Amino acid sequence: MNIRRLTPFLHRMPWHIIWLLTAIVAIGVILQIDAADGHWGPYAWRHAARFGIGLGIIMVILMLSPRQIMQLSMAGYFVCLALLLVVEMLGHTAGGAQSWLKLGFINVQPSEIMRLAMIMVLAQFYHMVSLQEASKTINVIIAAVIVLLPVVIIILQPDLGTAMMLMITGVGVMFAAGVRWRWFIAAFGAALALLPLAWMFLLHEYQQRRILSFFNPESDPLGAGYHVLQSKIAIGSAGFFGKGFLGGTQAHLKFLPEKHTDFIFTLLTEDFGLFGALILMTLLVLLIISCVRVAMRTRNHFMAVTVMGVTWSIFAYTMVNLAMAMGLMPVVGVPLPFVSYGGSSLLTFMAGIGLVIHAHVYRDERLPGLG
Amino acid sequence: MNETKQQLFTRRAMLMMGAMTLPFTVMLGRIVGLQWFAGHKYKKLAEDNRISLRPVLAPRGRLLDRNQQIAAYNEKAFRLLIIPEQKEHLATTFKRLEKLIGLTANEQKKALDKLRTAPSYIPIVVRANLNYEELVKVQVNLPDLPGIDVDEGLIRHYPQQTVSAHILGYVGPPTREQAEKSQDPFYKNPDAQLGKEGIEKMADLKLRGATGRRELEVNAYGRAVREVAYNPPVNGKDIQLSIDINLQQMAYDLLGEHVGSVVAIDTITGELLVALSKPAYNGNEFAGGVPTDIWKKLMADPYKPLLNRITQGIYAPGSTYKALVALAALEEGWMRPNETVYCPGSMVLGNRRFHCWKFEGHGTIDMHQGLVKSCDVYYYQLAKQMDPDVLARYAHMFGLGHRTGLGLPEQPGLIPTREIKRKRQREPWVGGDSLITAIGQGLNLATPLQLAVMSARLASGAAVVPTLFQPESPPIFDVLPVKRSHLEFIHKCMFDTVEGGTAFGARRIGIPLGGKTGTSQVISKNHGDVKSYSGIAREERPHALFVGFGPIPNPRVAISVVIEHGGFGGAVAAPIGTKVMEAALKSLGVVL
Numbered sequence: 001m002n003i004r005r006l007t008p009f010l011h012r013m014p015w016h017i018i019w020l021l022t023a024i025v026a027i028g029v030i031l032q033i034d035a036a037d038g039h040w041g042p043y044a045w046r047h048a049a050r051f052g053i054g055l056g057i058i059m060v061i062l063m064l065s066p067r068q069i070m071q072l073s074m075a076g077y078f079v080c081l082a083l084l085l086v087v088e089m090l091g092h093t094a095g096g097a098q099s100w101l102k103l104g105f106i107n108v109q110p111s112e113i114m115r116l117a118m119i120m121v122l123a124q125f126y127h128m129v130s131l132q133e134a135s136k137t138i139n140v141i142i143a144a145v146i147v148l149l150p151v152v153i154i155i156l157q158p159d160l161g162t163a164m165m166l167m168i169t170g171v172g173v174m175f176a177a178g179v180r181w182r183w184f185i186a187a188f189g190a191a192l193a194l195l196p197l198a199w200m201f202l203l204h205e206y207q208q209r210r211i212l213s214f215f216n217p218e219s220d221p222l223g224a225g226y227h228v229l230q231s232k233i234a235i236g237s238a239g240f241f242g243k244g245f246l247g248g249t250q251a252h253l254k255f256l257p258e259k260h261t262d263f264i265f266t267l268l269t270e271d272f273g274l275f276g277a278l279i280l281m282t283l284l285v286l287l288i289i290s291c292v293r294v295a296m297r298t299r300n301h302f303m304a305v306t307v308m309g310v311t312w313s314i315f316a317y318t319m320v321n322l323a324m325a326m327g328l329m330p331v332v333g334v335p336l337p338f339v340s341y342g343g344s345s346l347l348t349f350m351a352g353i354g355l356v357i358h359a360h361v362y363r364d365e366r367l368p369g370l371g
Numbered sequence: 372m373n374e375t376k377q378q379l380f381t382r383r384a385m386l387m388m389g390a391m392t393l394p395f396t397v398m399l400g401r402i403v404g405l406q407w408f409a410g411h412k413y414k415k416l417a418e419d420n421r422i423s424l425r426p427v428l429a430p431r432g433r434l435l436d437r438n439q440q441i442a443a444y445n446e447k448a449f450r451l452l453i454i455p456e457q458k459e460h461l462a463t464t465f466k467r468l469e470k471l472i473g474l475t476a477n478e479q480k481k482a483l484d485k486l487r488t489a490p491s492y493i494p495i496v497v498r499a500n501l502n503y504e505e506l507v508k509v510q511v512n513l514p515d516l517p518g519i520d521v522d523e524g525l526i527r528h529y530p531q532q533t534v535s536a537h538i539l540g541y542v543g544p545p546t547r548e549q550a551e552k553s554q555d556p557f558y559k560n561p562d563a564q565l566g567k568e569g570i571e572k573m574a575d576l577k578l579r580g581a582t583g584r585r586e587l588e589v590n591a592y593g594r595a596v597r598e599v600a601y602n603p604p605v606n607g608k609d610i611q612l613s614i615d616i617n618l619q620q621m622a623y624d625l626l627g628e629h630v631g632s633v634v635a636i637d638t639i640t641g642e643l644l645v646a647l648s649k650p651a652y653n654g655n656e657f658a659g660g661v662p663t664d665i666w667k668k669l670m671a672d673p674y675k676p677l678l679n680r681i682t683q684g685i686y687a688p689g690s691t692y693k694a695l696v697a698l699a700a701l702e703e704g705w706m707r708p709n710e711t712v713y714c715p716g717s718m719v720l721g722n723r724r725f726h727c728w729k730f731e732g733h734g735t736i737d738m739h740q741g742l743v744k745s746c747d748v749y750y751y752q753l754a755k756q757m758d759p760d761v762l763a764r765y766a767h768m769f770g771l772g773h774r775t776g777l778g779l780p781e782q783p784g785l786i787p788t789r790e791i792k793r794k795r796q797r798e799p800w801v802g803g804d805s806l807i808t809a810i811g812q813g814l815n816l817a818t819p820l821q822l823a824v825m826s827a828r829l830a831s832g833a834a835v836v837p838t839l840f841q842p843e844s845p846p847i848f849d850v851l852p853v854k855r856s857h858l859e860f861i862h863k864c865m866f867d868t869v870e871g872g873t874a875f876g877a878r879r880i881g882i883p884l885g886g887k888t889g890t891s892q893v894i895s896k897n898h899g900d901v902k903s904y905s906g907i908a909r910e911e912r913p914h915a916l917f918v919g920f921g922p923i924p925n926p927r928v929a930i931s932v933v934i935e936h937g938g939f940g941g942a943v944a945a946p947i948g949t950k951v952m953e954a955a956l957k958s959l960g961v962v963l
Contacts, residue, residue: 131376176387178379233420236405236413249421254591274402281395292388296381308384315391319398326401 014294014360020287021338021353025051025346027280028339030245031267035260035341038246043260043341050343054350061354066365069358070127070302073120077146080117083110084153109344111162114150116348116355118166119173119309120302121146126177127302127369135180143174160207161332165316172312176295177305214330228327230255231263234270235326242273260341262333265325280339288315291353294360300367303359310352317349422599423589426560429580430525432607434539434570436616437642437841438958443539443571443654446528449501449521451509452494455486458518467516472505474498477663496562499526499658527564527571527658531616533651534623537679538614538643538779538839540569541654543661556582564658569679570612570839573778580607611841613642621954622647625947631915631934632680633947634823635955638831638920638929640845641838643777644955645930646820648680682781685816686933688771689891690745690873690940691918692811694829694861696753697742699765701857705756708738708860714748720802725751728890742864743872745888747810754809759800762808763788768851770824770835771817777837784821787814812892822931826918829865830885830926832858859924866923869949874917877945879953882962885926886919886948888940904938912936917944921952922962928955 025047032043064072087110122143126134133139147170154163175184199208214228234250243249248270250256259267269277288311295307314337321336323329335345405413434443451472458464461483468474478497485495501509501521509521527542529535542564549565550558557563557579565579566572583604587595622633626649635645650672656665669677678684700706716732718725727733727747733740741749763786766772772786785791787808789800795814807813817825820837827835832855833848865885869878873888891914904912915937920926930948937943956962 131379172387176380176383178376178383230420232405233413233416235402236409237417239406239410249417249588253421253589253596255420269402274399274406277402278399281399285392285395288391289388292384292391296384301376301380304380304384308387311391312387319394322398326398326405328401 012361024338050346058354076117077121080114111154112344112348122173123302123305161334168316169313173309176308211330231266232327234266238270238273240273242271298359298363307359423587425585426556427583427604428560429604432578433609445525448526449506450524451498452520454494471508529654533653536651537648538646540571541657543567574610578607581605618645629934632819634819635930636823636827638827641835650676685782687891688811688817689889691887691889691916694887711737712749712752718751743867745873750809751806754805760788769828785816819931819933827929830920830929873941874945877949883923884921889916890940909936915940915943917948927961
C-alpha cells in the first residue's frame with residue numbers, strides 16, 4: 001500500500017463513474033428522508049455516512065496494486081466462508097433467517113461480502129487457466145464448488161434471496177470468463193429438473209406461500225400477497241410525476257411495507273412517478289455501461305472478469321428488486337443497489353465500484369498467469 | 372493475456388451489456404402498463420386504502436313527560452372496552468375481570484363474538500355501565516389488563532327505573548342481522564342503540580336522529596391520521612309524551628304489592644295521562660344488551676313483569692261492562708229506566724240457576740239502582756230482551772273488541788256475538804250466554820286500555836282515540852250516535868255509584884266522580900256469599916276492576932284500574948282509581 005502509487009494514476013480517475021455513483025446514492029438519501037416522513041433520522045444520515053465510509057473503502061482499494069488484490073482475494077474468500085459458518089452457528093435471527101453477525105458496533109452480513117470475494121476468486125481462477133481449460137469438466141466443477149460452497153451455507157441460514165443472487169452472480173462471472181455455452185444450457189436443464197425437489201426440501205412454508213401468492217396476489221390481499229398488491233397500487237396510482245415528496249399515501253400511511261429497503265423503488269415511483277423511476281433507471285444503465293466499458297479496456301483478465309462480475313451483480317440485484325416491486329417476481333428480500341437502506345449492501349456495492357475504478361486506473365498493468 | 376481470451380471476453384462483455392440494458396425497457400414498460408392501463412383501478416384502490424368512513428352516532432332524543440320532566444335521557448356512563456389490536460392473553464384478562472368486577476360468562480361470550488367481526492381499531496364495549504367502584508377497581512388494575520380500557524360513553528337512563536317501563540320501553544344494540552343487512556349508516560356504528568320496546572321503539576326513527584359521517588385518512592393499521600371531512604350528526608329529537616310521570620309514580624305507589632294496571636286518559640284529547648303496568652322490569656339494566664341472567668329471572672317470574680298489561684293483559688270486564696249494557700238497553704229500548712225487576716238473589720233459566728253477587732238479593736230494583744248496586748239479576752232480566760249482536764255493536768262503538776291503535780303491541784280482546792260463539796265453541800248461542808255476557812263475564816275479554824277508552828267514550832260521548840304523545844292541535848273525535856240524555860243518565864248512575872253505591876268507599880270529598888266497579892271471576896267456582904277473599908288462595912280470587920271518570924257533569928279524565936286477583940273491585944280498585952283521577956284532575960287544573 002503506497003500513497004505515492006496513486007498520484008500518477010490520478011488523471012486516469014473515471015470521474016463519470018464516481019459522479020454516477022454519487023447521484024444514485026443521493027437519490028437513495030432523498031428516498032431515505034422520504035421514507036422517514038421527512039426526517040434525516042433514522043435512515044438518511046446513516047445512508048449518507050455509509051457513503052462516506054464507502055468512499056474511504058474505494059480509496060483503500062485504489063492504494064492496492066492489482067497483484068495485492070489478487071493475493072487478497074483467496075484469503076478474503078476463506079475468511080468469508082468461515083464467517084458464514086459462524087453466522088450459521090450463532091447468528092442473530094432477522095426476518096426469519098439468520099444472516100447477521102453482530103460485531104460490536106456494526107452488523108455485518110458475511111453473505112454480502114462473500115459476493116465480492118467469490119467474484120474475485122473465480123476471476124483469479126479463470127486468470128490462471130487457459131480458455132481451452134476453462135470449459136474442461138474438472139475446471140467447471142472447481143468453479144461450481146467455489147460458487148456452491150457459500151450458496152449452500154446461505155441456503156441453510158436460510159436466506160434464499162441472497163443465495164439465489166450469489167448463484168446468479170457466479171454464473172455471470174463464469175459466462176464472462178468464457179466458459180462454453182453448452183455448460184450453461186446443461187446447468188439450466190438440471191436446475192429445471194431439480195426445481196420440484198428444491199420446492200419440497202429447500203423452501204420454508206413462508207417462502208412457498210410467498211411464491212404461490214405471486215401467481216395470484218389478489219386471492220389473499222391481506223396475507224402473503226399483501227406486499228406485492230400494495231406495491232402495485234402505489235406504482236399504478238402514482239402518475240407521471242408522482243404524488244410528490246412525502247406525498248405518497250401508500251408509503252406514508254404505511255400500507256407499503258419495507259419502503260426504505262426492499263420496496264424503495266416503489267416509494268420512488270409513488271412519490272416521483274414514472275419520471276423519477278426513469279431518472280434512476282437511466283443512471284443505473286449508464287453506470288452499467290460505464291463499468292462494462294472499463295472491463296473491456298482492462299488488459300489483465302483477472303480484473304476484467306472481476307469488473308464484469310461486479311457489474312453483473314449490480315444489474316442482477318437491480319432487476320430482481322424492480323421485478324419484485326412491480327409484481328413480476330415473487331417477493332425475495334433483495335435490496336436495490338446503492339439506494340436501499342442497509343450497510344452491508346451499500347458498502348459491498350461501493351467496494352465493487354472501487355474494484356471497477358481500480359481496474360480503470362490500473363488498466364494497463366499486467367499480472368502473472370495466463371491472463 | 373492471450374489474444375483469443377481477450378477476443379472472447381470482449382464478445383461476452385458486449386453480449387452481457389446488451390443483456391443488462393434491455394431488461395430496463397421491460398421494467399419501464401411495466402410501470403407504464405401499471406399506470407396507463409390500470410391506473411384508474413390502482414388510484415381507486417389507493418384512495419380506498421387511505422380514506423375510512425366512520426359513522427358518528429347522533430345522541431338519542433330524550434323522552435319528556437307532559438310537564439317537561441325527563442322520563443328517559445342519555446347519561447354519561449363509564450364503559451369497559453377492549454381495544455382489539457392491543458389485547459393479549461384474553462383468557463387471563465377475562466379471569467382477572469371476573470374476580471374484579473364479576474364479568475359474566477355471557478359478557479365474555481358477547482365480547483368474543485364482537486371481536487371476531489369488528490375491525491381491530493374499533494373498541495368493543497364489554498360492559499356499558501360500570502359503577503364507580505368497578506371503575507376504580509378496573510383503573511387500578513389496568514397495567515395487568517392488556518387491551519382493556521375505560522371510557523365515558525352515553526347510556527340510556529330512565530330516572531323512574533321500573534315505574535314507566537312498559538310505556539317507555541328500552542333500548543339495545545341492533546341484532547346481528549340488522550347490523551349486517553341494513554344500508555343505514557346508523558347500524559354501522561358499534562355503539563348504536565335502538566328502541567326495542569314501548570315508545571323507544573315506536574318513535575325510534577325520530578329519537579335516533581341522523582348519523583353523521585367522519586372521513587378520516589387512516590394508515591395501514593386503521594389508525595386515524597387526519598380528518599378529511601366531517602359531516603356532523605343531527606341530534607335525535609326529544610319526544611313529548613302525554614303521560615305525567617308524577618301521576619305514574621303515584622299510581623305505582625298506590626298499587627303497592629298488587630299486580631295490575633292503571634290507565635288514565637284525557638277524555639277530550641285522548642292523551643294517556645297514566646299508563647302503568649306492574650310489576651315491571653328496569654330498563655336501565657337492559658341498556659347495554661339484556662343480561663341473560665336478568666332476562667331468565669324475568670321470564671320465570673310468575674307475575675310476568677315483562678307483560679305490558681295495559682295493552683296485552685286481557686280480563687273479563689265484569690260489572691264494569693254494565694254501564695255500557697245499560698246504555699245499549701236505553702238506546703235499543705230493551706228496558707225503560709223506570710222499569711223494575713225483582714231480585715231475590717238468583718234467577719233460574721232453563722235448568723240452571725244464575726246467582727246475583729248479593730246472596731240475599733236486592734229486592735225490587737230499577738235501572739238506576741241496578742247499576743249503582745250492580746245487581747246481576749237486573750241484568751239477567753235485561754239480557755232476556757237483549758240481542759247480543761246489537762250489544763256487540765255498542766261494545767265496538769265504545770272501543771271494545773278491537774285494537775285501539777295506540778301503537779304498542781295490543782291484544783284485541785273479545786266481544787262475543789252469535790257467530791263468534793258458533794265459530795269458537797261450535798255451539799249455538801243460548802239464553803244463558805246472553806245472561807253472562809250482560810254482566811261482562813263469559814267470553815268477554817278486554818284490555819285495561821280498552822276499558823279506559825270505553826270509560827272515556829262513555830264520559831264524552833265521542834270516539835276518543837288514545838295516544839301516548841302530545842297532539843300538536845286538539846283532535847276532534849266523532850260524536851257517537853247515542854242520545855245525550857241517555858249518557859247523562861249513565862253519568863248520574865255512575866256518580867251515585869261512587870257517592871253511595873258499590874264504590875262508596877272510594878269517593879273523594881268535593882270532587883264529583885263517576886265510577887263502576889267490577890269483580891270478575893277467574894274460575895267458575897262459586898264462593899257463595901263472601902264478604903272477604905282474604906282466606907282464599909290468590910289465584911282463585913277474582914280480579915278487582917274499576918272504571919270511572921270525572922268531574923261530573925263535564926268529565927275530563929277517565930280511568931281504568933285492574934288488579935289481578937285483587938278481590939272486590941269496590942274495595943281494592945275503586946279507591947286507587949278515584950285517587951289517581953283526583954290527582955290527574957288537579958294536575959290538569961280542572962279542579963282545585
